[in-house]
Amino acid sequence: MIYEVFLKRDGRDEFRHVGALDAADDELAMLSARECYVRRGEGDRLWVIQRTHILVDDGDLIAPNADKPHRHHSGEAVAQRRREARERA
Amino acid sequence: MARAWESIQDFESFLDNGGIVERTDAMPDEFRNAVFRFIELHANSEQMGGLTERDWIPRTPGLRHKMAVLAKTQDEFGHAHLLYMIAADMGIKTRRQMLEDLFAGRSRFHNVFHYRVETWTDQVAVAFLVDSAALASQQAVFKNCSYGPYRRILKRIIAEEGFHMRLGEDRMMKLAAGTETQRAMFQASIDRWWWPSLQLFGPDSKPNDLLLRWHIKSERNEVLRARWVQKFVPLLHSYGFTIPDDGLHQDDDGRWHAGPIDWEPLKKTFANVGPDSERRISDAAAHWHETTWVRTALESRADTQPAAGSTKSNVSV
Numbered sequence: 001m002i003y004e005v006f007l008k009r010d011g012r013d014e015f016r017h018v019g020a021l022d023a024a025d026d027e028l029a030m031l032s033a034r035e036c037y038v039r040r041g042e043g044d045r046l047w048v049i050q051r052t053h054i055l056v057d058d059g060d061l062i063a064p065n066a067d068k069p070h071r072h073h074s075g076e077a078v079a080q081r082r083r084e085a086r087e088r089a
Numbered sequence: 090m091a092r093a094w095e096s097i098q099d100f101e102s103f104l105d106n107g108g109i110v111e112r113t114d115a116m117p118d119e120f121r122n123a124v125f126r127f128i129e130l131h132a133n134s135e136q137m138g139g140l141t142e143r144d145w146i147p148r149t150p151g152l153r154h155k156m157a158v159l160a161k162t163q164d165e166f167g168h169a170h171l172l173y174m175i176a177a178d179m180g181i182k183t184r185r186q187m188l189e190d191l192f193a194g195r196s197r198f199h200n201v202f203h204y205r206v207e208t209w210t211d212q213v214a215v216a217f218l219v220d221s222a223a224l225a226s227q228q229a230v231f232k233n234c235s236y237g238p239y240r241r242i243l244k245r246i247i248a249e250e251g252f253h254m255r256l257g258e259d260r261m262m263k264l265a266a267g268t269e270t271q272r273a274m275f276q277a278s279i280d281r282w283w284w285p286s287l288q289l290f291g292p293d294s295k296p297n298d299l300l301l302r303w304h305i306k307s308e309r310n311e312v313l314r315a316r317w318v319q320k321f322v323p324l325l326h327s328y329g330f331t332i333p334d335d336g337l338h339q340d341d342d343g344r345w346h347a348g349p350i351d352w353e354p355l356k357k358t359f360a361n362v363g364p365d366s367e368r369r370i371s372d373a374a375a376h377w378h379e380t381t382w383v384r385t386a387l388e389s390r391a392d393t394q395p396a397a398g399s400t401k402s403n404v405s406v
Contacts, residue, residue: 001391002174002178018241018245019171019174019175019238019241019242019245020174020175020178021170021171021174022170022173022174022177022184024387024388024390024391025390025391025393028387028390032170035163035167036167036170036171037245039160039163039164039167039249040248040249040252059091
């Protein structure tokens with residue numbers, strides 16, 4: 001079975017995907033993850049999960065985010081109005 | 090999510106713009122095949138390298154070095170495991186098929202593993218010369234590699250190979266400061282391993298090298314080779330050792346250039362008929378057969394696992 005491996009470097013960082021491995025079962029997957037990916041203090045937390053258990057987007061699910069400008073604000077218009085107010089004062 | 094490209098031109102412009110291809114992308118077959126072959130060669134070489142290293146565990150002098158050789162053996166098999174993993178993920182051969190091809194002599198592995206490591210000083214020369222040459226090639230692939238899974242695994246491998254090279258240099262320094270016998274033995278090892286190390290970089294890259302064009306390799310073979318010569322000639326000279334190359338010379342700017350290289354030995358290793366190919370392959374095959382019981386045990390263990398992991402799925406990470 002194929003497992004995906006995630007490591008967390010230290011208390012501040014997020015978990016990061018580091019790679020995959022092939023193992024007969026969960027217990028051996030954990031051991032193999034340690035021997036392949038965490039040999040010299042590369043992390044202090046380890047997640048190992050069967051590849052087929054990960055839910056993956058199909059691309060369309062998150063694509064529409066790009067056309068939602070109302071979720072963003074560059075702050076330019078606000079800054080302009082702030083400047084005008086300061087000049088008037 | 091999977092990406093696809095309309096044409097090879099679209100794909101190439103994606104690569105030229107620094108695009109990184111992922112496992113689930115619908116990459117052109119030519120790219121998939123070429124990258125797969127390259128990774129398989131690398132995986133095979135780590136596997137054969139690990140076996141060489143393993144041979145030296147009982148023979149390594151001193152407990153500290155013996156422990157380091159143990160660690161290095163584990164590192165090399167770890168690299169092989171990860172590389173076979175990403176190679177198998179490309180869907181051309183399974184890991185099992187790759188290993189069976191390797192042990193049947195149907196696959197290639199790097200030239201340096203077709204020679205016999207006769208003495209401890211040979212082993213030091215391998216760690217110092219061969220590992221550094223391999224590291225230089227891997228760094229040049231890592232720099233710009235357009236296949237994401239390989240690039241990420243290379244990052245790991247390079248970190249560990251750096252550790253191996255420093256161990257090699259440490260041991261080389263000890264021999265350099267040793268007795269006349271030790272120095273003479275190490276000189277003999279340099280004489281044996283210098284040319285195979287140079288040949289490891291391969292002949293000059295062809296103008297139409299697809300791996301260069303597709304940003305798997307970032308530098309031409311001859312450039313990497315010349316840079317390595319430039320670094321290692323003065324280094325070996327500084328310890329009072331000589332280089333077995335009558336054509337070796339320095340230009341007006343003080344740069345070192347190797348003499349003409351005989352490529353016949355490299356061709357022989359590619360055909361698995363190098364000086365020690367037969368013994369190496371049959372040893373590896375014997376080891377594979379002796380460990381059948383381990384694989385059988387693992388397979389029966391896997392059969393008792395919950396079904397979730399074994400269900401066919403198009404899920405991609």
